[in-house]
Amino acid sequence: MDGEEIVQRIFGKDTISLEQRNALCNSNTSSPPGSRKSMCLEVAKELIGSQLNEFGPSIDTVGLPPDTREGRIGPPVVRFDIATHSGLFVVGADRLSVNSQSNFSTIRANACLFKGKWQYELQLGSKGVMQVGWATNFCKFSQEIGVGDTANSYAYDGNRQRKWNVSTHKYGEPWLSGDVIGCTIDLNDGILVFYRNGRSLGEAFSNIQLGPGMAYFPSVSLAFTENLVANFGSTPMRYPVEGFLPIQDAPYKDLAKAELLSKWLNHLLELLLDTREGKGQSIGVTSEPMTDEALLLALAHTIIGHLAPLLLSPYITEACLMPFLESLCSNCQPKKGKDKSNRKLHLFLDLLWAFLEDFEIKKCLEHVVTHMLSDFRHVSFVLEYPHQKKTLSLLLCLVDHPQTRHHLLEHVLFDKVRFANFVHVKPLDEGGLAEVVHTSWWDSGKPDPSIDHKKSSYLRACKEIQRAIAEVENLQVQLLKALMNNTDGTATRPSSRKIFLRKFRTFLHENLISSRTMPLLQTPLPITLCCFHRLLVTFRELWAAEVDEQRLFIPTRTFYDGSINYYSIDRLGGVVSHLNKSLREDLVRELGPEHNVVAGTETNSNLQSVDPVLARLLTQQQTSSGPLLVERITGVPPRLTEKNTAGPADPFASLIELLDGLILFYHVAAHKQIAKVSTLRESMHEYTTALESTRSRQDAVQQAASSSTAVEESNIDEILRELNQTCDVFTTKLSEQARHMAWVRAAVYSSEKQSQLAWLFRVVLTTMMEASKTDGLFSFVPEFYLETLVELCTALRTFLHPTAPIEDVKNADQLLMEMGKFLANHFADTRIVHANSKDTLIQSLATFVCSPNTLQALERCPVDSRMAMVRSLLRPYENRAWAQSNWVLVRIWQGCGFAFRYHKSPHLLRKMGPKLLHSDSNLISQSIKPCPSKLYQSHVKEIMLGDEPLATSFLNSLLNQLNWAFSEFIGMLQEIQNVSSRPERVFIESRQLKICATCFDLTLALLRVLEMVASVASPIFTDSSRVSADSLLARLCQLLCQVLNRVSSQAGCFQHVVTLEIPDLETVDHFPILAAVVGILLALLNKELKETNVKEDPIPKVSLALLLEPSFQLESLNFVLGNFHKDSKLRNKIFSFRNYTDDVNDKEIDSVQQMISFLTALSSRVTHAEVSEEQLCTICYAYPISATFKPCNHQSCRSCIAHHLMNSRDCFFCKTPIERVLSSEGEVLHELLQKDRLPVKAN
Structure with a gap:
C-alpha cells in the first residue's frame, strides 16, 4: 500500500x-x-x-469569546456564583455540583437573562426537599427563605410536588435521584415551565414580572445534604426544548473540528489494524525506511495532536468522543476475548496514552467516566435498563485495557466518582413500576377473595423484575472482576487487585466515620447495599476460581499480624495497643520475636501517613491549594502516602482481605438499608390492619341499618359514604406500596439475596467459632465481626422473613442452633471486654428467647452450653450490667407465672387515648408473646439447688437490686405526688418520668424472676438444712410486704399517680406488680396450702415467717381481690383480680382466696411478744437484739447481721472486721475466718 x-x-x-x-x-x-x-x-x-x-481558531488559542447573544448578561462560562450563596455548600471544582451543608442553602448562577427563551438542566443527586427555578437580583435569601419564597423568585419542588412563588400550589410529579429536571423561561411572554426527564410538567407560572432591572438568574435552594449537578450548557442538554437556548453557548466550531478529526481517526484505526494483521499491500520493510505502520502512527500523532486540546472540553467529550467510543465498542465483548472491535478500542487507547500529555488524557478520561456515571444514574423508564446496560458495556471495554484500568482505579473511580454508583440498580419510577406490576397484591394475613386472585399475576411481575435486574447485575459483576484483575502486575507496577483493595479499604474507612464527622463522604445506603451484594458475588466467583477451599473463614492470625489495616477500630478485648502488651507472649509464639507487631514497629507497611479521609476531603475538589494544604497539615505530599508493592497479589491473602472488607461493609452500611427497607412491609401491615378495621365498621353499620328509623338511615348513609372513601384511600395507598414491594421482593428480599446473606452468616459464624479456639488471641477479633454476626442473623430472621422465609435457607435450623450455641458460650466470656460488644451479646441472647423458633434453637444446643449459659445468667447482680440478663430469665418464665400469660399488661388494653409511643424493647412491658422454656427452667432448678453458694449470692444480689429499684420508684412517685399537689402549675421533666417507669419495669422483672425461683426451686427458701434459707426467706417476706403495703394503700403515692394517668407512666398500674407479688407468695405457700391443717398442725415455716414479719398486713392481701374497707372520702375505683376475667382464670382466683383464708386463720394463732424500745435492733427497729459482734461488741438482731454479712464482713457501726457473731446465749452464730473475708471495694 x-x-x-x-x-x-x-x-x-x-x-x-x-x-x-x-x-x-x-x-x-x-x-x-x-x-x-x-x-x-x-x-x-x-x-x-x-x-x-x-473552522476558525480553536478555543485553546484565543480563549472563550464573549457571549454576545441578546437577552443575556454574564461571562461566557456559566457556573454557580460562590460569592452570592446563602448557607453552607460544598461546591465541586467545576462549580456545577453543589451539596448543601445547612438547613436550607441557596445559590445562583453567575449569568442572568432578561429577554428571549432559555433553558438549563439539573440532575438530582438526591430526592429530598429542593426548590429549583429562577430568581432576580432583588431577592434576599436566608436559611429559612429560599427560591420561590420571595416575590420575584419562582421554584418547583418535586419532593412535595409543589410550585412556589410566595404562596404554594400543587404542581408536577414526585422526583427521584438521577432525574433530569429541565427549567425553561420565556422572557418574551413571561412563562415558566419545568420538565422531568424531557416530559413537560405543564405551565408553572405565567405573567412573571418583566421590564427594566428584571433579570432572572438560575437559582436553587437545597435542604441539608441534598445535592445536584447543573448543566447550563457546558455539555449538551440531555433533553433540549425546541426554541430554547442553553445559557452557555455551545462550542460549535470546535465540535465540528472534533467530529472531522474523529472521522479521520476511525479510518486510520481500520488501516492500522489491517496493516498489523498483514492484510495491507506492504511494499516490504527492507525496500524503504518508513513502513506503512510508521506512516500511520505518524499520521495518528498529528491527528491526535490536533484533537488533544479539544478533548479537554466536557462538551466535546460528551458530544463527540462518547459516540466515537460507543461506535468502537458497539460489538465489543470483553469477556469473550480479543475480537476486532476490542482490538480497535485498545489500539485507540494505546494511541491516546502514547501521544497525549498526562494531564490531557487524565482530564479526558475523567470527563468520559463522569458522563458515563451521569448517564448510568438516569432513571430508567423501561424494565430492560437500556442506558445502564450500554454504559456498563462501554465501561467494561474501557477497563479491559490495562493502562486505562490502572489509571481509572488510581485516580478516577474512587477519587473523582464513586465506583459504587456503577453497581447500583435504581428502581423504576412510579410509571414504570405501574406498567410492569399491572395488578397489586398484598398479604392480608387471612383469606381475602377481593385480592387473593391477583397473587399469581403479582408474583409473575416480581419474577420479571428479578430477571431484568439479573442481567444488569451480571454486567456489574463482570466489571468488578475486571477491576480486580490480578494478572497485570509487573516488576514496577502493582496489579489492579492491589490498587482496588487499597482504595476499597479507604472507601470503607470513609463510610465508617462519615456518619459521625463527615456526612459529605457517606455513600447513599441503597447504593451500598447493591455494591455489597455485587462484591460478595464477585468474591465467591473469584474464590471458586483461584482458591476453592470448601470451609471458608477468616484466619484468626489476620486480626493480629498487621496484614490488614483496621484503622482505629476497637477489638473485642479492647484497644490494640493494650492487647499487644498484655498478650505479647501469645504473639511471640504465633508470629515469632522478629515480627513487626511484636517488635513494636509499624503494623502495616501500607499504613498511610495521612488520614485517607482527610486527604480525600482536601484533594477531591481538584483545587491547586488542596494538595498544598495536605502538605502543610501533615508534612507529607498526599501521593507519597499511597504506595503499593509491585507485582500481583497473593490470591488467598487478597481475597481474604476483600472478604474482611465485605464484613465491615455490611456492618457499616448494607444492614442499615436492609432494615430501612423492612419499614415498607411494616407500613403495609398497618394499612392492612386499618383497612380490615374499616371494613368491619362498615359491616357493623350495615347491620345496624336494618333496624334503624328513617332519620337514622340518612346518618347511616353518610357514615357508609365516609367509610367507603376511607377504604378507597387505604386501598390506593396499599396498591402503591405493593408495587414498591414488588421491587423489594425482586431486588432486596429475593431468594438469591437471602442465600448470599446466609452464606456470609455461616462464614462469619465459623470465623468467630474458630477464633474462640485460640484462647487469649480471640480478644484481637475486631468488634464489628460480632456486630455483623448479630446483624446478619437479625436480617435473616426479622427483615427478610417472612417475605423470604428463613425456612428456605439451607440447614436453617442447624444454623440457628450454632448461633444460639455461640451466644450461650460467649455472652459472659471474660475475653470480651469491649462494652458495646458485651451489650450486643446479651441483647442478642435476649432476642433469641423472644420467639419460639430461636428459643427452640437454644434448647437444641449441647447440654454443656445450656448449663454454662444458665450459670452465667445466675451470676450475682453486682459489678455488671444485670438488667438484660435478668430480662432473659423473665422470658424463660413468662407464660408460667401467676396471671403472666399476657403479651401486654391487661391494664394497657383498657386505656383509652392516643397510641403508646414510649416503649423500650428491653423492658418487660414490651408487647411480646410469651414462650416459656421448661427446659431452661429445669436447668435453673438444677443449678440453684445444686450450688448453694451461687444460689445464695445470686438471690442476695437480686433482693438488693429489688430493694433499690422499688425504693427509687417509690421515691420518685412521692416527688411527683408532691409536685402535683401544689396550687401552681408545675411541669415534670419527661426524662424523670421515663426513669420512674424504668424503675417500675425493673421491679416487675426482678419480682418475676423471684417467682420463677420460688416455683422451681422453693427449697432454697423453705429447706431449713440450707444455711441461708431462713435469712433469704425473711428478707423476701420483708420486701414482699413492703411492696404490698405501698401499692395497696388507697391514700398513698402509688394510687395517686395511677389516677393521674400521666402519659409517660402508662405502664405503672396495680395489676402487673400485684400479680407478681401474689405469684411469689403462692409459690412459697403452695406446699403448705395443700398439706397444713390450719386448726391442728403447727404453723408451717413460710407462713410463720410471713406472719411474724412486722410489716405484714392482711388488709394488703385482701386488696388484691377488692376485699377491704374503703375510705368513703376516696373515690378511687376498686381494684380486684376478679375484674380481669380474660387474664386471671377461676383457678387462680380460687388459689388467692384460699391463701388469704389460710393466712387469716393462722394469724389468729400467732402471738407477738411485747419488746421495749431499748431492746429493739437499732438497724431495723422490728426485731429484738439477739446477736453480738466480736470483737467490737456491737449488737443487732439475727436477721440484720445475717443480711449484712452477705455483703460485708465489717461491723455495721464501727467498721471493725467481725471475727465471730454470738447469740444472746453465747452460742456462735457465725465464725468468720480470714479467708472468708470479702475483698475491700474501691471507692
Whole structure:
C-alpha cells in the first residue's frame, strides 16, 4: 500500500486538492523510496491544517469569546456564583455540583437573562426537599427563605410536588435521584415551565414580572445534604426544548473540528489494524525506511495532536468522543476475548496514552467516566435498563485495557466518582413500576377473595423484575472482576487487585466515620447495599476460581499480624495497643520475636501517613491549594502516602482481605438499608390492619341499618359514604406500596439475596467459632465481626422473613442452633471486654428467647452450653450490667407465672387515648408473646439447688437490686405526688418520668424472676438444712410486704399517680406488680396450702415467717381481690383480680382466696411478744437484739447481721472486721475466718 492510497483512504479523495494530489504523484515517481512516504506525511499535515483552519481558531488559542447573544448578561462560562450563596455548600471544582451543608442553602448562577427563551438542566443527586427555578437580583435569601419564597423568585419542588412563588400550589410529579429536571423561561411572554426527564410538567407560572432591572438568574435552594449537578450548557442538554437556548453557548466550531478529526481517526484505526494483521499491500520493510505502520502512527500523532486540546472540553467529550467510543465498542465483548472491535478500542487507547500529555488524557478520561456515571444514574423508564446496560458495556471495554484500568482505579473511580454508583440498580419510577406490576397484591394475613386472585399475576411481575435486574447485575459483576484483575502486575507496577483493595479499604474507612464527622463522604445506603451484594458475588466467583477451599473463614492470625489495616477500630478485648502488651507472649509464639507487631514497629507497611479521609476531603475538589494544604497539615505530599508493592497479589491473602472488607461493609452500611427497607412491609401491615378495621365498621353499620328509623338511615348513609372513601384511600395507598414491594421482593428480599446473606452468616459464624479456639488471641477479633454476626442473623430472621422465609435457607435450623450455641458460650466470656460488644451479646441472647423458633434453637444446643449459659445468667447482680440478663430469665418464665400469660399488661388494653409511643424493647412491658422454656427452667432448678453458694449470692444480689429499684420508684412517685399537689402549675421533666417507669419495669422483672425461683426451686427458701434459707426467706417476706403495703394503700403515692394517668407512666398500674407479688407468695405457700391443717398442725415455716414479719398486713392481701374497707372520702375505683376475667382464670382466683383464708386463720394463732424500745435492733427497729459482734461488741438482731454479712464482713457501726457473731446465749452464730473475708471495694 503506497502513501497516496493511505492518505486517500484516511482523508477521502474529495478532500485532497489538485495541488496536493499532484504533489503526491510527483513524490511517487521522482522521489527516492525513503522520502515518498515522508512527502505523503507532509501533505497530510498540510491537508489537516487547511481543513481545520476553515473552522476558525480553536478555543485553546484565543480563549472563550464573549457571549454576545441578546437577552443575556454574564461571562461566557456559566457556573454557580460562590460569592452570592446563602448557607453552607460544598461546591465541586467545576462549580456545577453543589451539596448543601445547612438547613436550607441557596445559590445562583453567575449569568442572568432578561429577554428571549432559555433553558438549563439539573440532575438530582438526591430526592429530598429542593426548590429549583429562577430568581432576580432583588431577592434576599436566608436559611429559612429560599427560591420561590420571595416575590420575584419562582421554584418547583418535586419532593412535595409543589410550585412556589410566595404562596404554594400543587404542581408536577414526585422526583427521584438521577432525574433530569429541565427549567425553561420565556422572557418574551413571561412563562415558566419545568420538565422531568424531557416530559413537560405543564405551565408553572405565567405573567412573571418583566421590564427594566428584571433579570432572572438560575437559582436553587437545597435542604441539608441534598445535592445536584447543573448543566447550563457546558455539555449538551440531555433533553433540549425546541426554541430554547442553553445559557452557555455551545462550542460549535470546535465540535465540528472534533467530529472531522474523529472521522479521520476511525479510518486510520481500520488501516492500522489491517496493516498489523498483514492484510495491507506492504511494499516490504527492507525496500524503504518508513513502513506503512510508521506512516500511520505518524499520521495518528498529528491527528491526535490536533484533537488533544479539544478533548479537554466536557462538551466535546460528551458530544463527540462518547459516540466515537460507543461506535468502537458497539460489538465489543470483553469477556469473550480479543475480537476486532476490542482490538480497535485498545489500539485507540494505546494511541491516546502514547501521544497525549498526562494531564490531557487524565482530564479526558475523567470527563468520559463522569458522563458515563451521569448517564448510568438516569432513571430508567423501561424494565430492560437500556442506558445502564450500554454504559456498563462501554465501561467494561474501557477497563479491559490495562493502562486505562490502572489509571481509572488510581485516580478516577474512587477519587473523582464513586465506583459504587456503577453497581447500583435504581428502581423504576412510579410509571414504570405501574406498567410492569399491572395488578397489586398484598398479604392480608387471612383469606381475602377481593385480592387473593391477583397473587399469581403479582408474583409473575416480581419474577420479571428479578430477571431484568439479573442481567444488569451480571454486567456489574463482570466489571468488578475486571477491576480486580490480578494478572497485570509487573516488576514496577502493582496489579489492579492491589490498587482496588487499597482504595476499597479507604472507601470503607470513609463510610465508617462519615456518619459521625463527615456526612459529605457517606455513600447513599441503597447504593451500598447493591455494591455489597455485587462484591460478595464477585468474591465467591473469584474464590471458586483461584482458591476453592470448601470451609471458608477468616484466619484468626489476620486480626493480629498487621496484614490488614483496621484503622482505629476497637477489638473485642479492647484497644490494640493494650492487647499487644498484655498478650505479647501469645504473639511471640504465633508470629515469632522478629515480627513487626511484636517488635513494636509499624503494623502495616501500607499504613498511610495521612488520614485517607482527610486527604480525600482536601484533594477531591481538584483545587491547586488542596494538595498544598495536605502538605502543610501533615508534612507529607498526599501521593507519597499511597504506595503499593509491585507485582500481583497473593490470591488467598487478597481475597481474604476483600472478604474482611465485605464484613465491615455490611456492618457499616448494607444492614442499615436492609432494615430501612423492612419499614415498607411494616407500613403495609398497618394499612392492612386499618383497612380490615374499616371494613368491619362498615359491616357493623350495615347491620345496624336494618333496624334503624328513617332519620337514622340518612346518618347511616353518610357514615357508609365516609367509610367507603376511607377504604378507597387505604386501598390506593396499599396498591402503591405493593408495587414498591414488588421491587423489594425482586431486588432486596429475593431468594438469591437471602442465600448470599446466609452464606456470609455461616462464614462469619465459623470465623468467630474458630477464633474462640485460640484462647487469649480471640480478644484481637475486631468488634464489628460480632456486630455483623448479630446483624446478619437479625436480617435473616426479622427483615427478610417472612417475605423470604428463613425456612428456605439451607440447614436453617442447624444454623440457628450454632448461633444460639455461640451466644450461650460467649455472652459472659471474660475475653470480651469491649462494652458495646458485651451489650450486643446479651441483647442478642435476649432476642433469641423472644420467639419460639430461636428459643427452640437454644434448647437444641449441647447440654454443656445450656448449663454454662444458665450459670452465667445466675451470676450475682453486682459489678455488671444485670438488667438484660435478668430480662432473659423473665422470658424463660413468662407464660408460667401467676396471671403472666399476657403479651401486654391487661391494664394497657383498657386505656383509652392516643397510641403508646414510649416503649423500650428491653423492658418487660414490651408487647411480646410469651414462650416459656421448661427446659431452661429445669436447668435453673438444677443449678440453684445444686450450688448453694451461687444460689445464695445470686438471690442476695437480686433482693438488693429489688430493694433499690422499688425504693427509687417509690421515691420518685412521692416527688411527683408532691409536685402535683401544689396550687401552681408545675411541669415534670419527661426524662424523670421515663426513669420512674424504668424503675417500675425493673421491679416487675426482678419480682418475676423471684417467682420463677420460688416455683422451681422453693427449697432454697423453705429447706431449713440450707444455711441461708431462713435469712433469704425473711428478707423476701420483708420486701414482699413492703411492696404490698405501698401499692395497696388507697391514700398513698402509688394510687395517686395511677389516677393521674400521666402519659409517660402508662405502664405503672396495680395489676402487673400485684400479680407478681401474689405469684411469689403462692409459690412459697403452695406446699403448705395443700398439706397444713390450719386448726391442728403447727404453723408451717413460710407462713410463720410471713406472719411474724412486722410489716405484714392482711388488709394488703385482701386488696388484691377488692376485699377491704374503703375510705368513703376516696373515690378511687376498686381494684380486684376478679375484674380481669380474660387474664386471671377461676383457678387462680380460687388459689388467692384460699391463701388469704389460710393466712387469716393462722394469724389468729400467732402471738407477738411485747419488746421495749431499748431492746429493739437499732438497724431495723422490728426485731429484738439477739446477736453480738466480736470483737467490737456491737449488737443487732439475727436477721440484720445475717443480711449484712452477705455483703460485708465489717461491723455495721464501727467498721471493725467481725471475727465471730454470738447469740444472746453465747452460742456462735457465725465464725468468720480470714479467708472468708470479702475483698475491700474501691471507692
